[in-house]
Amino acid sequence: MSNTYTDLVNQTFHFPQEGFHVKDNYLQFNELDLKRLIDKYGTPFKLTYLPKIGMQVAKAKKMFHDAIKKHKYDGNYYYCYCTKKLSLQFLLLKKHSSTVFI
Known part of the structure; x- marks a missing residue:
């Protein structure tokens, strides 16, 4: 190792x-x-790519949707997104409306 x-x-x-x-x-x-x-x-350089966040949320939701369907889960499912960046809240709420909780 x-x-x-x-x-x-x-x-x-x-x-x-x-x-x-x-x-x-x-x-x-x-x-x-x-x-x-x-x-x-200059550096250090930090980049926040907002379209990527929306794409990752959609990807995660699809994965859960597929797993729920495959396993015939009939309970409730809520997608929650944890972030320390309050500035991103508008993106998540706008793009996914009532299906995402922050």
């Missing part, structure tokens, strides 16, 4: 993550040139 940080990351995460790719030796995220943004805004 290896104990380096790189090994831990490789054991924990699956790469490449969806939306990320390398172009001309620079990391891109959903066609955004991260190097250009970092050059402009």
Whole structure:
């Protein structure tokens, strides 16, 4: 068993993550040139990609819908989204109306 940080990351995460790719030796995220943004805004750099949040909510809801149907679950199901970023609340409420609780 290896104990380096790189090994831990490789054991924990699956790469490449969806939306990320390398172009001309620079990391891109959903066609955004991260190097250009970092050059402009500096580091540490934090990116919140709002469309991705909505896509992940829809993906999770579909997975639960499929599992509920497969196992013939007849109870109630409520999708709850935990976030420390109150600024994202509008996106979830607008996109998913009464089907998402924050």
